Amino acid sequence: MTYAITQTCCSDATCVAVCPVNCIHPTPQEQAFGSTEMLYIDPATCIDCGACADACPVDAIFPVDSLPDAQKNYAAVNAAHFAGVEPGPSGTGPNFHHWSAPTFARSLPSDFAPIRVAVVGTGPAGMYAAEDLLLHTPAEVTLVDRLPVAGGLVRYGVAPDHPATKKVGETFARFHTHPRVRMRLGVEIGKDITAEELAAHHDAVIYAVGASADRRLGIPGEDIPGSISATTFVSWYNAHPEVAPDVIDLSAERVVVTGNGNVALDVARILVTDPSKLAESDIADHALAALRTSKVREVVLLGRRGPEHAAYSGPELLALHHLPGVELVVDDHDPRIGATIDSAAPNEKAALLRGATRETVDWSRTPVSRRRIVFRFHSAPVAVLGDGTVRAARVTGGPGELDIPAGVLLRAVGYRGLPVAGLPFDEASGTVPHEGGRVTGRTGTYVVGWIKRGPSGGIGANRVCAAETVGTLLADAVGGALPSPAGSSKAFRRLVRSRSRHVVDARGLAAIDRAELARGREDGRPRVKFGTVPELVAAAKGGRPRLPS
Numbered sequence: 217m218t219y220a221i222t223q224t225c226c227s228d229a230t231c232v233a234v235c236p237v238n239c240i241h242p243t244p245q246e247q248a249f250g251s252t253e254m255l256y257i258d259p260a261t262c263i264d265c266g267a268c269a270d271a272c273p274v275d276a277i278f279p280v281d282s283l284p285d286a287q288k289n290y291a292a293v294n295a296a297h298f299a300g301v302e303p304g305p306s307g308t309g310p311n312f313h314h315w316s317a318p319t320f321a322r323s324l325p326s327d328f329a330p331i332r333v334a335v336v337g338t339g340p341a342g343m344y345a346a347e348d349l350l351l352h353t354p355a356e357v358t359l360v361d362r363l364p365v366a367g368g369l370v371r372y373g374v375a376p377d378h379p380a381t382k383k384v385g386e387t388f389a390r391f392h393t394h395p396r397v398r399m400r401l402g403v404e405i406g407k408d409i410t411a412e413e414l415a416a417h418h419d420a421v422i423y424a425v426g427a428s429a430d431r432r433l434g435i436p437g438e439d440i441p442g443s444i445s446a447t448t449f450v451s452w453y454n455a456h457p458e459v460a461p462d463v464i465d466l467s468a469e470r471v472v473v474t475g476n477g478n479v480a481l482d483v484a485r486i487l488v489t490d491p492s493k494l495a496e497s498d499i500a501d502h503a504l505a506a507l508r509t510s511k512v513r514e515v516v517l518l519g520r521r522g523p524e525h526a527a528y529s530g531p532e533l534l535a536l537h538h539l540p541g542v543e544l545v546v547d548d549h550d551p552r553i554g555a556t557i558d559s560a561a562p563n564e565k566a567a568l569l570r571g572a573t574r575e576t577v578d579w580s581r582t583p584v585s586r587r588r589i590v591f592r593f594h595s596a597p598v599a600v601l602g603d604g605t606v607r608a609a610r611v612t613g614g615p616g617e618l619d620i621p622a623g624v625l626l627r628a629v630g631y632r633g634l635p636v637a638g639l640p641f642d643e644a645s646g647t648v649p650h651e652g653g654r655v656t657g658r659t660g661t662y663v664v665g666w667i668k669r670g671p672s673g674g675i676g677a678n679r680v681c682a683a684e685t686v687g688t689l690l691a692d693a694v695g696g697a698l699p700s701p702a703g704s705s706k707a708f709r710r711l712v713r714s715r716s717r718h719v720v721d722a723r724g725l726a727a728i729d730r731a732e733l734a735r736g737r738e739d740g741r742p743r744v745k746f747g748t749v750p751e752l753v754a755a756a757k758g759g760r761p762r763l764p765s
Contacts, residue, residue, distance in 0.1 A: 218262040219269060220283060222290045223531035224276040224380040225254035227676030231268035231277060237261055240268060241297075250677045253529040256297035273387040275380040286538035293530070296563045322352040322690065330354040331419040331693055332701060336405055337361060339368020340675045341665025342424030343388035344682035346397070353690065356396045358418065358708065363457065364402035364720040364752045365728055366392060369426060369675070371745075372454045375482045376497035377489060379742065384675055389729075392722050398705060399725060402718035402753065406637025409715055411661075417708035419698045420660045420689050422653075423639065427631040427646060427666040433474060437600030438627075446479050446628035453486055453503035455745040457752065461502035465605075466510035468623020469583045472609040474597050475628035476519040477527035481536065483626055484515040488542050488587040498736070498743040514583035516547075516620060518611060520596045522556050523566040533568050536589060543588040544572040549614050550594045579620045600625055631671035639663075645670055653685030660698050662689050718749060724756030731755040 232243045239261035242248040269277040280291045335342045338361045349355040370385040405411055415421050430445035451459040473480050491508045546569055548554050560566035595613035608619040633646035640649050647670050648663045649656040664685040665678050692698055713719050735744035746752045
């Protein structure tokens with residue numbers, strides 16, 4: 217029996233470090249690491265020890281003979297990755313690495329003095345950087361976040377029906393109470409304190425603020441009510457405190473989603489999933505209530521190019537095939553679409569659409585009663601139509617343009633970073649200019665994650681990104697290039713508490729966690745999140761929020 221890695225793989229590579237026979241690839245030492253959709257187990261090399269399954273932070277690894285029906289095809293997916301590759305003897309060959317060496321080995325002088333490092337952002341990028349510093353140096357770390365709760369992308373970006381992926385947050389949470397960690401949540405840099413004040417109290421600052429804005433379509437009608445960014449929709453169903461509960465209207469039968477990346481598939485899946493299944497997740501209360509009364513029956517995914525160029529990952533597409541009561545349809549309006557699907561090799565993403573229904577969709581009809589997701593490739597939006605609210609999306613395809621009636625248009629064409637107060641910013645790429653993570657022209661200031669490299673790569677990709685940034689920071693520290701902080705840790709604590717009424721520390725974060733878990737137990741759910749800043753702050757203080765009447 218062998219093991220297989222499944223859809224929820226985060227490419228964290230913890231499994232690679234514990235495998236005794238080098239059967240999981242690509243490894244962090246291989247060029248392909250970070251560019252594949254997931255990691256893969258070679259069935260010809262696997263010795264069935266189960267070490268990888270025990271180490272996986274997101275429960276993505278299972279014995280092949282115990283895979284659930286919805287995931288049995290991952291045995292073939294793993295094997296296909298190694299098809300045609302000649303395996304070398306265990307422990308030899310160009311891909312071999314020494315298992316005794318930790319992934320993030322650090323060689324520091326014996327007299328290396330502890331440094332204080334502030335990490336702005338508590339999502340995966342920031343937490344991987346903090347983990348590296350805490351496990352391999354004597355550094356003290358201050359975790360800063362503008363929201364009064366930690367988690368970032370894990371809490372507010374992962375779909376609620378992917379609970380295994382969210383488990384990586386448990387790995388990060390163990391560092392929240394580390395003796396060398398201080399948490400200052402609910403503090404916004406550039407508003408509550410300046411970047412200069414933050415730097416004055418730390419030897420170095422790492423910004424891990426992500427890419428929170430969405431890319432624009434640049435078409436007429438894009439700002440009509442009902443035309444919404446997928447970023448907003450994802451935040452809405454994840455109870456982000458900066459998104460109003462009533463921002464989404466699901467009274468129309470059809471929703472058009474522009475884009476066909478993983479986020480587009482996420483929002484489409486949530487829109488058509490049986491709400492009774494979502495009730496078993498930590499989805500926002502207001503989103504669950506809206507989805508229970510939703511009239512949406514059809515979600516249309518627009519892709520500018522063909523199925524061979526789709527941006528979504530194969531595992532995410534495979535998951536759609538197993539949605540109960542949901543039909544997958546390919547709009548066969550262009551002969552290139554069917555030809556591409558039929559001629560695709562078994563390991564190509566286009567081949568995964570062979571099981572979908574094909575039809576030339578009549579968009580003038582009312583959506584059918586059954587729920588379905590329609591892929592419309594070689595079709596781009598050119599305008600959003602409506603008077604007061606969205607009524608249709610005008611798209612290309614076929615001999616000219618056509619209107620697809622819809623009540624909501626969701627823009628899922630990518631994320632974009634926003635300028636960071638006090639730092640240089642590249643408007644073209646939406647990133648902070650840097651060299652190996654060191655911010656250009658800013659001594660002692662560093663970046664990691666999407667604000668560093670742009671919105672690419674999943675959760676695990678941030679580990680390698682963080683390793684580079686931390687390596688640069690430590691080289692600067694050893695070389696004496698870091699400025700000495702003028703203020704102490706206690707002085708910084710006094711400063712933030714004098715500027716913000718919503719500061720939450722590790723004890724307060726633990727109180728939020730306990731309260732949300734307790735709310736979940738009352739409703740028979742894993743967790744019920746607080747959806748406003750006052751609720752979060754009140755829970756951190758162990759009390760009930762005072763909300764407007």
